[in-house]
Structure formats: structure tokens, C-alpha cells
Amino acid sequence: MLGWALTFFIIALIAGVLGFGGIAGASAGIAQILFVIFVVLFVASLIMRAVRG
Template identity: 80%
Template sequence: MLGWAVTFLVIALIAAVLGFGGIAGASAGIAKILFFIFVVLFVVAMIARAVRGQPPV
């Protein structure tokens, strides 16, 4: 999922350089949403691992 966020971020940057405002804004928004979903899933995974008694690596 982090790969998708990076992909949409790159698309947004390329579209911004080329002057496509709508596409750049949409891609940046998608990248931002995917990034926050990735962070939430990471935190949930770390909490689940700690609850099971395994130390974070």
C-alpha cells in the first residue's frame, strides 16, 4: 500500500510540473489518504504484536 501512495505522489508531482492542476490535486489527495491508511495499519500491527507479548523489532 505504501508503494501505491508513492506511485500517486510521483504522478501528482509529474502532473504538477506539466501544469495539469486537477490531476495533480487528485493524485496528491489519493497519495495522502493511502499514506495515512498505511500509518494506521502499521500502528495497529505494532499494538497487536505488543499485546501478544512479542517485543517490537
Template identity: 75%
Template structure:
């Protein structure tokens, strides 16, 4: 999941350098959503592991 977030971030940066604003903003939005999903799943797994012992 984090790999995909970083991939979309790199795509957004490359698109921004070449002047493709629409593609850059869409890729940055997708990267942001994937990053927050990754963080949420990571926190949930930490809590589940702490509850199990």
C-alpha cells in the same frame, strides 16, 4: 500500500510539472489518504504484536 502512496505522489508531481492541476491535486489527495491508511495499519499491527507478546 506505501508503494501505492509513493506512486500517486510521483504522478502528482509529474502532473504538476506539466501543468495538469486537477490531476495533480487528485493524485496528491489519493496519495495522502493512502499514506494515512498505511500509518494507521502499521500502528495497529505494532499494538497487536505488543499485546501478543
């Protein structure tokens, strides 16, 4: 999932450089959402591993 977030971030950067503001904004938003989901799942995984031992 982190790979997808990075992919959308790179798409947003390229679109921003080329002047496609709408696409850049949408890609940046998707990248942010995917990154937050990744962090939440990562923290949940760490907690579950600590609980199990």
C-alpha cells in the same frame, strides 16, 4: 500500500510540473489518504504485536 501512496505522489509531482493541476490535486489527495491508512494499519500492527508478545 505505501508503494501505492508513493506512486500517486510521483504522479502528482509529474502532473504538477507539466501543468495538469486537476490531476495533480487528485493524485496528491489519493496519496495522502493511502498514506494515512498505511500509518493507521502500521500502528495497529505494532500494538497487536506488543499485546501478543
